[in-house]
Amino acid sequence: MDATFFMNVISAGLLTGLVYGLMALGLSVIFGVMRVVNFAHGDMMVVAMYAAFLLYTKLGIEPVPALPLVAGGLFVVGYLLQRFLINHFLGVTEHIQFLLLLSVAMIITNVVLMVFGPDARNIQLDASFESYSLGFLVLDKVRVIAAFTAGGVAALLWAFFRYTTTGTAIRACADNPVGARVVGLNVEKLYAITFGIGTACVGAAGCLLLLLVDVHPHLSSDYTLLGFIIVILGGLGSLGGALLGGILVGLSEALSGVLIAPSLKSMFSFGLLILVLLLRPQGILGKKP
Amino acid sequence: MLEVRDLDLYYGDAQALDGVSLDVAEGEVVAIIGANGAGKTSLIRAIAGMKKPGRGSIRFDGHDITGRLSSVICDLGVAQVAEGRQIFPSMSVRENLEMGAVLPRARSKRKETLERCYAMFPKLKVRSDQAAGTLSGGEQQMLAIGRCLMGQPRLMMFDEPSLGLAPAVVGEMFKIIRDLHAEGMTVILVEQNVSASLKLADRGYVLENGRVVLSGTGSGLLNDDGVRQAYLGL
Numbered sequence: 001m002d003a004t005f006f007m008n009v010i011s012a013g014l015l016t017g018l019v020y021g022l023m024a025l026g027l028s029v030i031f032g033v034m035r036v037v038n039f040a041h042g043d044m045m046v047v048a049m050y051a052a053f054l055l056y057t058k059l060g061i062e063p064v065p066a067l068p069l070v071a072g073g074l075f076v077v078g079y080l081l082q083r084f085l086i087n088h089f090l091g092v093t094e095h096i097q098f099l100l101l102l103s104v105a106m107i108i109t110n111v112v113l114m115v116f117g118p119d120a121r122n123i124q125l126d127a128s129f130e131s132y133s134l135g136f137l138v139l140d141k142v143r144v145i146a147a148f149t150a151g152g153v154a155a156l157l158w159a160f161f162r163y164t165t166t167g168t169a170i171r172a173c174a175d176n177p178v179g180a181r182v183v184g185l186n187v188e189k190l191y192a193i194t195f196g197i198g199t200a201c202v203g204a205a206g207c208l209l210l211l212l213v214d215v216h217p218h219l220s221s222d223y224t225l226l227g228f229i230i231v232i233l234g235g236l237g238s239l240g241g242a243l244l245g246g247i248l249v250g251l252s253e254a255l256s257g258v259l260i261a262p263s264l265k266s267m268f269s270f271g272l273l274i275l276v277l278l279l280r281p282q283g284i285l286g287k288k289p
Numbered sequence: 290m291l292e293v294r295d296l297d298l299y300y301g302d303a304q305a306l307d308g309v310s311l312d313v314a315e316g317e318v319v320a321i322i323g324a325n326g327a328g329k330t331s332l333i334r335a336i337a338g339m340k341k342p343g344r345g346s347i348r349f350d351g352h353d354i355t356g357r358l359s360s361v362i363c364d365l366g367v368a369q370v371a372e373g374r375q376i377f378p379s380m381s382v383r384e385n386l387e388m389g390a391v392l393p394r395a396r397s398k399r400k401e402t403l404e405r406c407y408a409m410f411p412k413l414k415v416r417s418d419q420a421a422g423t424l425s426g427g428e429q430q431m432l433a434i435g436r437c438l439m440g441q442p443r444l445m446m447f448d449e450p451s452l453g454l455a456p457a458v459v460g461e462m463f464k465i466i467r468d469l470h471a472e473g474m475t476v477i478l479v480e481q482n483v484s485a486s487l488k489l490a491d492r493g494y495v496l497e498n499g500r501v502v503l504s505g506t507g508s509g510l511l512n513d514d515g516v517r518q519a520y521l522g523l
Contacts, residue, residue: 165391172377172388179375181339183436184363184392 004136009254011137015147017250019208021243022150023223024230025157026201032237033174033194036086037094039101042223043108044199048074048206049215050116056123063123063207064149071153071203078199083192090191105220113217120214128211146208153204154243157197161239170194174237222266229273235286244284248272290315290475291336291367291444296345298331298499305331306342307499313444318466318476320486320507322520323496329479330372332496333448336477337369338362349444364392366443370450372479374433378422382413385421385432389439398441406435409465427458434465445469446477451485463489483520487511495520 023045030038038044048070055066081104089097130141161167173180173190180187213219230249234241249269256268282288291313298306306328313319321329334340336347338359347355354362377385386406390399407414410431416424421432430450437445447466451459463485470476470489480486487493490507495516503515510516 165387168380168384168388169391171380172384175377175379176375178371179377180388181359182337182369182371182375183389183440184360184368185388186358186360 005258007136008138009258010251011139012143013251013254014247015139015143015250016212016254017247018147018150018154018243019205019212019246020226020230020250021246022154022208023202023205024227024234024242024246025154025239026198026205027227028231028234028237028239028242029157029201030195030198031231033170034082034086034090034191036090036097036195037101038195038198039098039224040105040108041202041227042220042225043105043112044074044077044202045206045209045223046112046215046217046220047077047108048203049210049219050112050121051203052207052210053121053123053215062125063210064145067149067153067204067207070207071200074203074206075196075200077196079192079196081199082195083188086195087188087191105224109217109220112220116217118217120216122214123210125211142211146211150205150208153201154239157201158239160197166190166193225266226269229269232273232283233276235283238283238285238287241283241285290350291477292346292348293332293336294346294348296332296335296347297343298328298335298340299343300331305499306335308345309496309499309501311494311501311504313475313477315475316470316473317491318470318478318489318507320490320493320510321477321479321496322483322486322493322510322516324519327496328499329496330448331499333369333371333446333477333479336362336446337367360392363440364394366394366441367446368437368440368442368444369446369448370430370433370437372448372452374429376421376429376432376436379420381418382421382424382432383417386413386436386439389436390441392440395439395441399439402439402441406438409438410435427454427461430454430458430462442474444475444477446479448479449481450478451480451482459485483516484511487516 027038027041030036051070051073052063052066055061055069056063089100125142127141127145132139132141132144161171169185170190172185173187177187226249230245231242233248234245252268252272253265256265276283293309293311296306296309309332321332323329331340335342338354338357341356346353349365349367352365377388386403387399390396390402395402412428413432413435421429424432450462454462466476466478467489478486478490487507487510493505493507493510494501495503
């Protein structure tokens with residue numbers, strides 16, 4: 001194992017990490033604004049992956065062009081879920097919210113299992129067998145495409161929150177929900193939009209991840225946990241933190257995969273989590289409470 | 290302009306308002322006084338649409354606004370400077386002000402109103418890019434008033450605007466309300482500072498345990514023995 005080999009593993013980890021980061025961004029946005037922990041996050045990711053799978057196998061639409069469709073579809077799902085279900089549970093104690101979203105997660109997993117069966121599926125694009133060479137680095141073409149698209153979506157999201165009136169209004173709701181009502185913002189509607197944006201991020205991440213891994217229904221709980229690890233690492237509610245956490249987890253997975261054994265990669269992600277909880281409980285980019 | 294009739298309001302089983310009726314005419318300053326827990330803030334919240342009343346009706350400018358969404362009521366021009374200011378602490382002063390003008394009635398005039406606010410409160414202009422949470426208490430109160438004005442209100446409801454402010458700033462606060470009144474603004478003023486608010490007000494209402502127990506002109510209430518004993522300690 002020489003240095004070139006390591007550089008390649010590290011860059012692959014970095015690129016995958018950006019896609020993880022986009023997934024966690026959705027979780028972070030939802031928590032940051034509504035203080036709701038979306039336990040169905042991984043399930044929505046799996047739904048998005050299957051949607052991208054169907055769009056490719058039935059209609060021939062590749063995951064990157066399919067991304068706006070899938071993200072849009074998941075936006076609608078998230079919007080309706082918040083508007084008609086979760087909004088009724090905002091004032092209640094946390095464990096009730098937890099049970100509610102866990103139930104949603106269970107229902108989604110089982111519906112997916114019923115429709116698609118337990119087998120792993122994947123797609124093969126022409127690009128799946130191509131790569132870019134940059135000096136000694138050899139990067140899988142699909143991984144580069146996935147990472148850059150993820151970065152692009154994250155940048156769009158940032159610009160949305162920074163420069164649009166709706167984005168600013170959502171930040172206002174997060175900052176002071178009472179104040180938001182005082183100025184006449186429709187907080188319930190903005191919450192629904194926020195949940196929609198959160199699930200749209202997962203939708204986008206799901207499309208991109210299908211380029212890199214096989215999908216099966218039981219991936220859902222893995223990705224929910226992975227999302228939690230990433231946002232806690234990066235700092236809850238911090239958008240930059242979610243991306244950074246994603247990259248760190250991507251790196252640790254890639255390195256532990258080659259250095260020790262691929263099946264141990266989650267062990268290292270959780271190890272990293274424990275380390276951050278011990279040394280910097282608010283997360284790497286998180287603000288002190 | 291505003292007609293409140295027989296309003297009841299509950300928090301769970303606890304009754305906060307019991308058959309409250311009140312009128313505000315255009316251009317008037319109406320003070321609402323009463324002890325802590327008398328229902329003053331509940332009344333403001335009910336008018337603003339932040340809390341649904343159990344019974345009774347609220348009409349503004351001929352529109353029935355009872356139990357309507359706060360976004361709808363705000364868009365008719367009913368705005369408030371809420372208790373505790375309720376600014377957005379981690380957002381910039383400018384963003385706070387802009388959030389005051391998101392509704393359709395105010396949005397198109399946002400730029401001009403912002404300039405007017407800055408002219409009225411020059412300190413806010415100096416600190417426009419600073420996070421609102423870093424302002425002093427007085428400046429935050431000015432920001433809350435500025436944000437309220439950004440919404441092009443026709444009726445402004447002030448809920449305890451002098452609470453926690455330094456005496457010098459309190460004087461400034463009342464001067465602002467007097468100036469707004471002189472320009473023709475309709476104002477509902479809820480204040481602990483009973484004598485200052487009754488001196489300023491055209492009329493006043495006294496709330497006790499969720500009921501209106503007394504009403505009259507500002508000077509009439511100021512000279513009422515019951516009011517003097519209970520609220521002015523005379």
